[in-house]
Amino acid sequence: MTLSTFRRSGAEVATPVWFAEAGGRLYVFTAGDSGKVKRLRHSSRARVAPSDARGRVQGVWRDATARLVSEPAAIERAHAALRAKYGWQMWLTDLFSRLAGRIRRRAWIEISV
Numbered sequence: 001m002t003l004s005t006f007r008r009s010g011a012e013v014a015t016p017v018w019f020a021e022a023g024g025r026l027y028v029f030t031a032g033d034s035g036k037v038k039r040l041r042h043s044s045r046a047r048v049a050p051s052d053a054r055g056r057v058q059g060v061w062r063d064a065t066a067r068l069v070s071e072p073a074a075i076e077r078a079h080a081a082l083r084a085k086y087g088w089q090m091w092l093t094d095l096f097s098r099l100a101g102r103i104r105r106r107a108w109i110e111i112s113v
Helices: 035-042 072-086 088-100
Strands: 002-006 012-016 020-022 025-031 045-049 062-069 106-112
Touching: 002 035, 012 035, 020 072, 025 035, 025 072, 035 062, 035 106, 062 072, 072 088, 072 106
Parallel strands: none
Antiparallel strands: 002 012, 002 045, 020 025, 025 106, 045 062, 062 106
């Protein structure tokens, strides 16, 4: 999926992301210091569209609301959904993040479409 967030200037920034659905919401993880996180701290406005792994949009854009998640239960729900969807790929991503010391700096995003 491609997630678009918006700069203060109103400019849209699209990024392909891994996502999983849980409880009627979409969940995404990213580096805590990423541009997506900075933009979402300013505005919860977002858009999502189906895309390939390179971010080439393959469907209709939908308006969404996104927020950074900090509640441990929500983070565990999101992580479990991503592990269920991506399996060994998520396991490997988690392993490399732990080895690099980045796993604790992850930001979790909840998207309502």
